[in-house]
Amino acid sequence: MNTKSLKKQTKITRLIMNIPSTPSFSLNGKIALVTGASKGIGRASALALAAQGAHVICVSRGQKALDEVCAEIQSMGQSAESLVADMSSIQDINEKIANLPKVDILVNNAGTNIPEPFVEVSEQNFDHLVQLNIKGCFFVAQHVAAIMIKNKQGGSIINMSSQMGHIGAANRTVYCLTKHSIEGLTKAMAVELAPQGIRVNSICPTFIKTPMTESFFDSEQFQTETLTKIPLGYVGEVEDIMGVVIYLASSASRLVTGSSHKVDGGWTAQ
Numbered sequence: 001m002n003t004k005s006l007k008k009q010t011k012i013t014r015l016i017m018n019i020p021s022t023p024s025f026s027l028n029g030k031i032a033l034v035t036g037a038s039k040g041i042g043r044a045s046a047l048a049l050a051a052q053g054a055h056v057i058c059v060s061r062g063q064k065a066l067d068e069v070c071a072e073i074q075s076m077g078q079s080a081e082s083l084v085a086d087m088s089s090i091q092d093i094n095e096k097i098a099n100l101p102k103v104d105i106l107v108n109n110a111g112t113n114i115p116e117p118f119v120e121v122s123e124q125n126f127d128h129l130v131q132l133n134i135k136g137c138f139f140v141a142q143h144v145a146a147i148m149i150k151n152k153q154g155g156s157i158i159n160m161s162s163q164m165g166h167i168g169a170a171n172r173t174v175y176c177l178t179k180h181s182i183e184g185l186t187k188a189m190a191v192e193l194a195p196q197g198i199r200v201n202s203i204c205p206t207f208i209k210t211p212m213t214e215s216f217f218d219s220e221q222f223q224t225e226t227l228t229k230i231p232l233g234y235v236g237e238v239e240d241i242m243g244v245v246i247y248l249a250s251s252a253s254r255l256v257t258g259s260s261h262k263v264d265g266g267w268t269a270q
Contacts, residue, residue: 023251024251024252025052025246025247025250025252026052026250027049027052027053027105027246027249027250029053030055030105031055031102031103031104031105032049032054032055032056032057032104032105032249033057033100033103033105033106034046034056034057034058034059034106034107034109035108035110036059036060036087036110036111036160037056037059037066037069038060038061038066038068038069039210039212040211040238041109041160041205041210041238041241042060042107042109042110042160043069043238044245045107045109045241045242045245046058046069047069047072047073047242048242048246049245049249050076050078050080051076051078052246052249053078054078055078055079055080055081056080057081057083057103058070058073058082059082059083059084059085059096059097059110060082060084061085063082085097087110087132087136087137087140088110088131088132088135088136089136090136090139093139093140093143094143097143098143098146100147101147103148104148104153104156105155105156105157105158105249106140106141106155106156106157106158107160107245107249108137108140108141108158108160109160110132110136110140111132111133111137111178112129112132112133112212113129113175114128114129114174115171115172115175116171117170117171121174125174129175129177129178130174133181133182134178134181134182134185137185141157141159141189141200145157145189145196145198148196149193149198152196154197155197155199156198156201156250156253157193157198157199157201158200158202158248159182159185159186159202159203161179161182161183161186161202162175162204162205163204163205163206163264163267164179164180165179165180165182165204166180166183166262167267167268182202183202183204183260186200186258186260187258190257190258190259191258194257199248199253199257200257200258201253201256201257201259201260202261203261204260204262204263204264205240205241205263205264206235206264206265206267207235208235208236208238208241209236209238210238217235223235229267230265230266230267231265231266231267231269232265232266236264240263241263244261248261
């Protein structure tokens with residue numbers, strides 16, 4: 001090989017060496033914990049993580065519904081197990097989450113909403129939403145973070161928030177309160193846990209068609225008003241959340257922490 005050819009080959013080799021590698025979305029060998037996994041966004045998250053190779057621990061209150069989700073995952077040729085627990089019960093969280101040997105990914109999804117006028121909110125409803133949406137979320141994340149720190153392998157914690165964590169809305173004062181809290185919690189956790197290699201982010205969906213929101217769309221007025229606030233012009237499906245879950249769970253987002261990922265069709269951009 002002459003000098004000219006050698007220089008050309010060297011240049012080509014350098015160019016090839018400088019081509020960045022596309023990040024992998026594979027979750028092979030990872031263990032994912034999904035709360036509220038029996039339906040809606042939780043079920044979709046479990047299926048998405050399993051499709052990328054993760055073993056999924058599906059958590060919810062009902063054994064039958066969990067068995068159905070696990071069967072769906074197993075029909076894909078992937079692995080899953082059910083864990084019956086109430087995420088509004090600190091006793092359940094302490095007994096069933098704290099003793100897990102390993103968790104690489106947490107989708108902290110269990111939550112609820114009780115829409116009602118501000119002046120009519122009862123202490124019972126207030127306590128129920130705060131207990132599940134804030135306290136349950138906090139202590140599940142605390143136990144999972146402790147597991148990740150103990151195993152010294154880092155991990156990804158995904159808190160399921162809402163566009164209501166960034167705006168206000170009539171008849172949703174308590175829900176907005178809880179989701180604004182999750183946004184603050186996510187940022188604080190991200191800063192504190194970063195030295196241990198644990199990333200913490202939130203996902204903030206708009207109204208997604210799920211069993212929890214199904215009754216809302218029985219009202220034509222609600223549908224019309226909702227669509228006028230979404231520039232893209234349509235209500236979300238659970239599939240719109242699945243890709244974000246995979247991204248945040250995988251090494252493709254290795255430099256992403258403390259971030260809020262809005263899947264809202266442009267609602268909060270206005």
